[in-house]
Amino acid sequence: MKILRTAQEGLSSLAANPLRTFLMMAGTVVGIAALTVIMAIGKGTESQVMRRVENFGPRAMMLVAGGGRTIGPPDSTVTTLTLDDVRAIREEVPGLEIVTPQAWLSGAGLRYEAQQIKATLWGIEPEWHEAWNWHTADGDGISHEDVATMARVCVIGSSVKRDLFGGADPIGQTLYVNKVAVQVQGVLERRGVMGASGGDFDNRILVPITTAMRRVMNVDHIGGVRIITSDADRMPEQAEQITQLMRARHRITPPVEDDFRINSPLAIAEVVRGTSGTLTMLLAALAGLSLLVGGVVLMNIQLISVAERTAEIGLRRAVGATRNDIFTQFLTESLSVTLLGMILGSALGSGISVAIRQLTSMPIVISWEPLALSLGFALLIGTFFGVQPARRAARLHPVAALR
């Protein structure tokens, strides 16, 4: 096929002029590399958002003691959130499936025989298991009766089981939480290490909320309320209702800061996305600028090249090349340069992405999808900036070109 042969002529010319080819390619390489990194970060962030939302529960909200915007544990110095608030929410906010309070104490001291460890203590009601979709792997969970009787029982996470009991069966054994004796009646399913913070979710002990508040912590307030809505679409509206209710009950009028906050999948997604947002913006600017400048450079080098190679163009015309053949050759040169630049840029970008993943905690997912986008950009730039030089070359009159 003649078109392949003329295209081949373009490739030969690129190979014969490596420096020129490199200069034509540089912008595309940098731009595509930046684009690849952006996509890797973007995809990594989204998969982390998905994972975090999945873990948090897509229909879940957390009302947490203490103001501020960040996701995280409740502020234990804030004592205004109470079981009465929980009751009020149940009564006044419609469309909620589960509203279950939880008391919370970080770094509680656990002892079993000679073993001592620190773990997070959660005082819960039976609905907690359903609300977190987190059940016991062995034994029983916390029951209504346990809560009603302030029972001295507990359910432990798998890390606590490992660290306190080793290989032995913990069920029926008695351990001490801050010197209060409780009997192990169940072991939770394993959840593993979560998120960028690297916190161990299985290093926890659950006791009836009454036991936690009265016997262990001796407080009247709770740390938070886990809320499951029956309709995820209504969540923003329900969050607003809860906010108004809490402000009224705690006598807060803006601009006084709230003494509580509501975490939802949306809020989580926002926080996760926020960390990679600035870098992504910078890289996007770099990518856009590189591709644009690279395209302009490519066009100018090609225009100079056409001017320098008029004799070559005239000769090719003299031996039978049509205008189309010349056009094909020069457009092939531009397109091949951007395609090669795209391949090198993708490789470079993937390398940088791997390095970022290795050196930082940023979520990075390397996939094939950026290749399609990069290919699209490369073709677009090669065509957009390559057409004018190719057209100029094709329009040269053979006699004028040969003179």
Added chain:
Amino acid sequence: MIELEGIEKTYTQGEVVTRVLQDISFAIQPGQYVAIMGASGTGKSTLMNILGCLDKPTAGHYRLEGTDVVDLDDEGLSHVRNQKIGFVFQQFHLLQRTTALKNALLPLIYADHYPEEAEELAEQALGMVGLSDRIDYRPNQLSGGQQQRVAIARALINNPAILLADEPTGNLDSRSGVEVMAIFQRLHREGRTIITVTHDRQIAEHAQRVIVLADGQIAEDQTIDRPRDAEAELVALVPNEENNG
């Protein structure tokens, strides 16, 4: 084979109209070896460009093997150049950084049908001009005479109906010039039609016929009864190692 009838060429630049060729009519028979002479600026190259279908006359008819090429569009002209015409230029016009072999087969790239044995054809063509041992050399590794012979091989690769040469010896020393003439005379003996432009009377006298242009018109059209013999001239010249190729 070639018939020119009332060919005119004028260039118009704003108000200024330059008449470069006026009322040129002649015919060239197949197998003829013709030299075109004339002072500088009389329109020799312009005429060659029209004969080579690189340019169109402003008026007149040009029939090449029966077709009036004046009616053809750019693509049609490109096709005629590719199939029927071989060009040799004063400045050689070889692609730099490209081997003699690749240079010689360039016209085949633009043929409708690329012969499978293109490289062998190029080797043969280079063999015909005595460059069998230089096929992988690049232009900057070849002497001027050798470069012009690569250009002749390129012009012959398509087995064209006519070979057109515009001042083929203009950039060569006298020995290389005579060598090129020897090749042309051999091609002529083999039956090829050759038209060459020169301002050098001695070079012109290697042809059978000399057309002299003056002010864009045919001033003389003479037959050379006994053309010079390039082979004999070469024997008489002192051998030159460098240009023996």
